[in-house]
Amino acid sequence: MKVSLEWLRELVDLDQSAEELAETLTRGGIEVENVENLNKGFEKVVIGEIVSLTKHPDADRLLVCAVNVSQEEVTIVTGAQNLLTGDRIPVALVGANLPNDLSIRKSKLRGVVSLGMLCSREELLLDDTIGLDRSADGILILPPTAPIGENFGHYLGLEDSILDLELYPNRPDCLAMVNVAREVASLTRKKPHLPKWAEQNQVLSLPVVTDFRIIIEDQELCWRYAGLVVEDVHIAPSPEWMQRRLKAAGVRPISNIVDITNYVMLEMGQPLHAFDRDKIEGDVHVRPAHPGEKIVTLDGVERTLQTHTLLIADDSQPLGVAGVMGGLYSEVTKDTKRLMIESAHFSSVSIRRTSRRLGLRSEASNRFEKGIDVSGIVAVLGRVCDLLIDLGAGRPVALVDEVRHLPSRRQITLSTQHTSTVLGIELKISEIRQVLEDLNFEYKENNGLFQVEIPTYRSDLEIEEDLMEEVARLIGYDRIPTTLPQGDQTQGRRTPEQEFRRRLRKVLAQSGMDEVLTYTFTRAESDAQWGSAKHQVPLLNPLREELGVMRTSLIPGLLDVAARNVARRNMDVSIFEIGNTYWGEEQPLKNLPREELRVAAVAVGKSERHWLNQPVSYDFYYLKGIMEGLALEFGLKLEFRVAENQSLLHPGRSADLYLQNQCVGFLGEIHPSLEKEWGLERAVIFELELSTLFKWIRHTVRAHSIPRFPAILRDLAVVVTVETSAEAVMAKIRKLGGDLLQQVEIFDVYTGNPIPEDHKSLAFSLRYQSIERTLTDEEVNLLNSRILEGIQQDFGAERRK
Amino acid sequence: MDLERVIYLKSEILRIREEALKELRELDSPEALQELKVKVLGKKGSLTALLRQMGSLSAEERPIMGQVVNEVRTRLEQAWEERSEELDAMALQKRLATEQIDITLPGTRVARGHYHPLTQVIEEIEDIFLGMGFQIAEGPEIESDYYNFEALNLPKEHPAREMQDSFYITEEILLRTQTSPVQIRTMEKLHPHLPVKIIAPGKVYRNDDDATHSPMFHQVEGLVVDHGIRMSDLKGILLNFSREMFGESREIRLRPSFFPFTEPSAEVDVSCMLCGGSGCRLCKGTGWIEILGSGMVHPKVLEMGGYNPQEVTGFAFGMGVERIAMLKFGIEDMRLLFDNDLRFLQQF
């Protein structure tokens, strides 16, 4: 809502500046988004008269002008060629900041001092409705009547300030100037001066229309419809003051009749529409459109209407789309002699649907959508009558008022004590009384209990808490002290699962991976590749098609991030994300989908170069190491098995991850055939589902005692075929080593000379120890050779010498 | 026994002593020291050999000579000890002199990853509220219309629904536009237990995309329900929060606002962390920065959650994590937070 300060001053005593008023309103709960000073840029622009024009002594193309600006004469150098002595022109004096952001300073042009600038239309951002025709060739030349010395903005009528109100949906009443004035009056304790028609119960005495009826077919959609019949219509432009206020509010002036309806809408909040009475055949019907019914609206567009669309029609055809746009046929033209001016209620839901569907949103439809004051429908027409007569635009002759439903006036009980308790302020009865006085609400009070009569224009006030807010905002939210809740103390702590996630993030970050956050909606195809097309949850109205489905895998989002970084020459990427995937069980969705928390990672490249250490390649073993660290941290027995799905991951460099015999994720290098698609070479990834992990994490640690007897260490190197898995050899060693073998570690893997082709050497370090006694070399040697024999048998291994 | 022999032995002993002491002064390694010790004092050493010859001495002379030998032995052992310490000290000096490194070279790199700035901020918010006795509650990101709107006093066709452009999945299921549905879910789960004291961080979604809006973003919701909860309690809790989050000297102010699920409602501003309130570019000259929306829980919402609004009251608040992160880290474009450029992320 754009509020003209000039207009507002007429409706309420006001001694604040625009900025101060904006602050008052904002602190009072009516947010002022912006204050626009219409005179901005014209502050130091005045009207001057050319006293003399002489050629610049040292420049052929320049003129030296003596300009009379009333108090004094100033010298200004100009290059313009369209001036005559005696012309009145806008003069930007030194210090002016023009609308086009040009700052005017004292200057010297070829030795002549210039104390300002003569302005063109372009420099003032004005159109050609201003000034004489000669202005087109250079400086804007004003009519000879323009008063010398007057501020140019003032001359153009641009002194007003416009407050742009950002209204919450609960305050549609402030879409009316009178209610903004009431609000300002309440907040500043000033008196409003409103037209008497702002009182909803004002009676408009006119004869009742006898030659047609209003027929409301669906009273759910239209509670009340009033029509004012006007004769002797004289179409003309509206007066300058009305046009200026309309423009200030962003409404284009058209003609006196249309302007009056718009003016009263802005003033009272009630949208109005004028029909050419002589185009109406028979009765006026308020009815839903028939199937396939068409209407040509005011904008000349023929529109086919859906059946719910509410229409105003006569006996033979539609006259307008109710509350949204009038019809071209019944439009007021310069030949119009008689009018019917409509003031009505239409269901906000119906208007919203229609305006949305037709793509027609207007000041009127906006007000209907937010809800209008049904009680004031006829009083508003009283205001229209006054203006018609004042402007000589027509003679009101009759009125019809079809009422189907009038919302009852609300009474709310407001308790001083309850209000004090809820707000936490000790309030006196007199303070609440003062607030209700300031709001101009009627009330009865007994022992601090107020029976408050709610005016019909405040539809937002429904319950006691609504009035508490009125009290709080009028006495000022600053009055609310700061306290802390008095009840039982509680202990704040994360649930074990929340703690698990937090620790998981910490472990991964401490492993050197950077955390990323990606959109949870993604491209359907990529998600289907890595996740499950069957379970995807598509959005009905995605922002873009490539954000069309909720993800079932974190991998595509991470690959995107990795690829984007590599494309920007951030070549070494090691990232992870912890986030939900979304699994729909049916199409279309009937139940909320399952949200499955996962962790995934992508790594490509290698760690930074360092003078001391070899860079770590971001390969299979890098991510596997991170997962092993994670398993260690949480006491999980994570198993790595040869991957089953071989189409997405490199078959020789991938693993499925198992926990307690349940597959919980995968790890591997992306399949070489996918590298081009993703723009990544040798990227390794993993994805893990977290709920199973959480189920099996170790919550308690039981300490083992440290053995008192010395350990004996033995190394064992064997040569096996390349396919032989190290894990299998280790398992065999463990089995044969029994209780005395405390630990086996693989410390070297080697291929190449002198190891035969297709073979590798595995070197293990074995640690033997007993908790009961000191072991002898002999028994350890025996065990060690037994282990070697076992491996030789099972794997055809040979001892490496 | 002849005196001559005694004299000879004695002079031999003294000679050995003098020679050993001389050699001791000249040798310069622990190995040489050990060698000398064996040569003189060892089983086959020169002093031991002399001692062996004492068997031929008379019973009176033997203890006298024994004493001499022992004195010499003690003297030599002491000398060895001293020389050994000298040598150790010399060796240490030499080691220290040769083992100097360039301490300005960088240390062995320990891999260190980074938390996403939004995660950092969420964890910080969580920690502040955990410290004030709040629990952390959660709810689904894909929500029913009922929890996202209706139970929050936003019936179908309520004009306030337009404040939020939603992503729909079906007519009845959508991506939650706010974390507020967690209020209802929590109350349903906890009632009639009191007090309810939770925050609910999480992802929310609105159909918007520009420098200050992201289609996916994060909120932290807060809810307190108990007997006798006052709006001043809301102010107290949020003042504590603001000071922990933005600095001890922060003040807050409440402004009337509108949310369908709170009444009275308040927008909360914190005094500008950049200029302290005198006005600057960050606060657009006002000295205040809007950080969250809040209010007293609407009686209908308490009812929907299973509590009797005649008996209990509550307050609720909701803040945008992106906004707080942008204020905290001086980030100007929200899109950077989801672009995930490593050069950006590795600053945090």
Ligand SMILES: [Zn+2]
């Ligand atoms: Zn500031």
